[in-house]
Amino acid sequence: MSAVSPRDDSAALMPPPSLPSTSASPNTAAVDEARLTDDDIDALISSLQPHEELDQLRAIEKTIRETQSRRRREDEEMRAKMHALDSALSDLRKQSTRQAADWRSLAQHAETIEKLDNKNFDLAKKINEQESLLSSLQTELLELKRAAEELEEIDVEDESEMDKDALRLRIFRGLGFLPSKSTDASDEWSTLLVRSDTRNSAIHFDIHTAHLKQNEISPLVLADQLWKAAE
16 A cells, blocks of 8 residues: 555545535525515505594594484484374373263263254344344433433423423424324324434334234333334
């Protein structure tokens, strides 16, 4: 065997020269691609708009509050309407319900209505009669006032010789009553002419006793007819 020189041994112990590593290059490129640039960061920040999101949340909350308030108002209105309807229904029930003591059959109800109608008719008739009587009394009062004025104008000294019948006749004529006698010698007044200044008319009345008895005309009825004719 040949002897090995020290130089050769030291060369054998040296590691082989390192070659350029080709495996590190792809990893470095991936890291560079995943890294955010300044433009990417600015775009991300600009995409996040907290003010708009807050405004949207506030709008949603406002809509919810308005909806709740509207529902409460509608509920109160419905409750008020239901209360009014309940009151109206209660009133109708009270009006339509008859008490046992006040209940009447249809025949009794019709009879009661007829009695009330007759009573109203009688009252209206009495009212008309009273109004007619009042009108007659007013007319009589006016005639009496006029007669009193005429009497005041009479000279007592000139009328001293006037008898009672002549004075009564003058008063009657002043009231619109003009009595007359028949052609016979009877002292009884037979006819009476009643003059109405309001209607500008005159009506003849037969006041003979026999005529009044035959027609059953009482003095009260005759007086009422005379005063009505003189109105």
